[in-house]
Amino acid sequence: MYIYKAGVVGAGAMGAEIAQVISFSGLPVVLKDVDQARIDLGLETIRKIYQRRVDRGKMTQDELENKLALVTGATSYDAFKDVDLVVEAVPEKLDLKQQIFRDLDKAAPESAILASNTSSLLISALGGVTKRPHKVVGMHFFYPAHIMKLVEVVPGLDTAEETVGDVIGFAESLRKLPIRVNECPGFLVNRILMPYLNEAAYCVQESPVSPRQIDEALVAFGFPMGPFTLVDNLGFDVCREVVNVLQAAYGERMQPAAIWERLYERQRFGVKSGAGFYLYGDRAGQADRELEEILKSLRGSSKAPNGFSPHRVVLPMINEAIRCLEEDVCSAADVDLAVIAGLGFPQSKGGILHYADEVGLDKVLTELQAFVLRHGSRFWPSPLLKRHVAAGHLGRAAKKGFFDYTAG
Ligand SMILES: NC(=O)c1ccc[n+]([C@@H]2O[C@H](COP(=O)([O-])OP(=O)(O)OC[C@H]3O[C@@H](n4cnc5c(N)ncnc54)[C@H](O)[C@@H]3O)[C@@H](O)[C@H]2O)c1
Numbered sequence: 001m002y003i004y005k006a007g008v009v010g011a012g013a014m015g016a017e018i019a020q021v022i023s024f025s026g027l028p029v030v031l032k033d034v035d036q037a038r039i040d041l042g043l044e045t046i047r048k049i050y051q052r053r054v055d056r057g058k059m060t061q062d063e064l065e066n067k068l069a070l071v072t073g074a075t076s077y078d079a080f081k082d083v084d085l086v087v088e089a090v091p092e093k094l095d096l097k098q099q100i101f102r103d104l105d106k107a108a109p110e111s112a113i114l115a116s117n118t119s120s121l122l123i124s125a126l127g128g129v130t131k132r133p134h135k136v137v138g139m140h141f142f143y144p145a146h147i148m149k150l151v152e153v154v155p156g157l158d159t160a161e162e163t164v165g166d167v168i169g170f171a172e173s174l175r176k177l178p179i180r181v182n183e184c185p186g187f188l189v190n191r192i193l194m195p196y197l198n199e200a201a202y203c204v205q206e207s208p209v210s211p212r213q214i215d216e217a218l219v220a221f222g223f224p225m226g227p228f229t230l231v232d233n234l235g236f237d238v239c240r241e242v243v244n245v246l247q248a249a250y251g252e253r254m255q256p257a258a259i260w261e262r263l264y265e266r267q268r269f270g271v272k273s274g275a276g277f278y279l280y281g282d283r284a285g286q287a288d289r290e291l292e293e294i295l296k297s298l299r300g301s302s303k304a305p306n307g308f309s310p311h312r313v314v315l316p317m318i319n320e321a322i323r324c325l326e327e328d329v330c331s332a333a334d335v336d337l338a339v340i341a342g343l344g345f346p347q348s349k350g351g352i353l354h355y356a357d358e359v360g361l362d363k364v365l366t367e368l369q370a371f372v373l374r375h376g377s378r379f380w381p382s383p384l385l386k387r388h389v390a391a392g393h394l395g396r397a398a399k400k401g402f403f404d405y406t407a408g
Contacts, residue, residue: 001166003027003173007079007086007108009100011042014117015089017145020046022087023070024146025174030072030079039073046071049146077107084109085170087139088126089117092241097121098129105130113163115139119190119238120245123156123183133158137167140187141176142342143234149177150342152187177341179334185249188330189342190242192352194254195316195378197239200227201257202375203308204277205298211277214308221310222346228277232270240264253316253378262294307375315368318356319382325353325402326384332402353402357395361388361402 004027008019011033019042022029033039050067053059059067072079080086086108088100097116104114114136116126127133138154151171155164164180171178181188200214215226231239246254263269263276268290270276279288321335330338336351349355356364365386371379388394388401395401 003084003170005083007083008089010089011039016042016045018087018089018141019071020049020146021174023067028070030074032074035075043073077103080107083112085113087115087117094121097126101126101129113166115167117141120186120242123154127156127158134160135163137163139167150338151176151178152181153178154181154183154187156183179330179338182329184327184329186246188324188338192317192320193343194243194246195320196313197227197231198257199313199316201259205257205259207304207307209306209308217310222348224344232276232278235272236263236269236276258298311367318352319368321352322382322385326382357401357403360395360397361385362394365389
């Protein structure tokens with residue numbers, strides 16, 4: 001199916017970026033929000049993204065105006081009568097999204113695809129309120145969408161294969177990297193990311209290691225930024241919703257570290273609120289008494305030695321990625337593509353499963369078992385990892401692991 005015109009519902013942080021990406025590909029796009037003021041804010045965001053391209057000499061002012069002219073603001077669904085695809089990007093509330101899908105089902109042509117940018121809600125729960133569940137699909141962009149290449153394409157239970165193919169084609173036409181992710185709570189990237197962020201938080205709250213020391217160690221490992229800088233940039237209020245969904249779905253192994261709630265109570269959401277694991281704005285670089293107090297109360301009188309190592313935070317990611325393979329959420333190659341494009345996992349390591357193969361799956365298993373004894377059952381190794389080890393598929397050295405190395 002060819003997409004001639006698209007719609008975006010919600011002109012906030014994600015919706016405006018998505019509308020910019022669509023207009024950049026040359027397609028007309030209608031951007032809907034609840035009132036003109038919010039639409040204007042969205043249009044302003046889009047103009048700023050284009051303006052930066054003009055300032056860097058990548059686009060002329062005329063080209064900017066032409067691209068901007070492709071975006072039309074709307075406060076009603078009248079302008080959705082001839083759209084071929086809609087991306088919904090309203091706040092992460094099931095009732096609200098279901099209402100939008102009912103409205104879109106009435107407003108958009110019968111043939112139109114209805115996609116949701118939800119980070120954590122089930123696509124099946126959105127498709128289920130429409131008369132076209134075969135045309136409803138997840139199209140999960142990452143922030144900032146005008147830079148991040150990855151798009152998770154998530155079919156619900158009733159989504160047609162044709163719809164998945166059409167959305168993958170559409171994402172490619174936007175110069176994105178789509179991967180197909182079978183529906184599960186957190187999809188792929190957030191599901192792998194959260195155990196990593198969470199374990200880093202356990203490390204600081206349990207032992208005398210600072211967020212900065214951990215961030216530096218993971219930058220040395222090859223990440224573009226450490227977990228605490230990342231969470232401060234993502235916004236902890238946003239991460240918290242995802243963490244809650246993951247914990248509700250997967251239980252104990254996603255139990256959030258207590259420090260998250262302490263920061264949340266104090267409205268320390270990260271860069272946007274001026275404080276998170278670090279201080280920002282006028283207070284940047286100053287001594288952070290509040291964080292010291294929080295850490296002191298969590299560590300109590302514990303004399304635990306520094307319990308951090310890069311593998312303590314990377315192995316939970318690997319373990320969760322293997323669980324995704326086990327559940328057929330996506331292929332091993334797509335896991336590696338997703339962690340590089342979506343999480344900044346070091347490209348030089350070939351992705352998280354290539355890295356596990358490189359380390360040796362028997363060693364990964366032994367390390368996880370040691371972490372279980374030291375830190376608890378959230379490190380419990382996935383059955384598929386044990387099967388690989390039992391079969392002698394130990395990774396690169398054995399020429400077979402999650403990938404086959406016989407040709408190399
Ligand atoms: N922010 C992120 O980093 C991020 C990343 C990936 C996915 N997401 C997902 O994208 C979605 C949107 O998140 P966001 O951060 O852009 O939220 P946001 O709060 O910045 O923007 C949401 C917009 O939707 C508008 N809206 C609310 N009700 C509406 C309605 N009935 N009709 C039209 N517009 C309406 C709001 O006015 C607001 O402008 C969520 O599902 C979120 O989980 C967010």
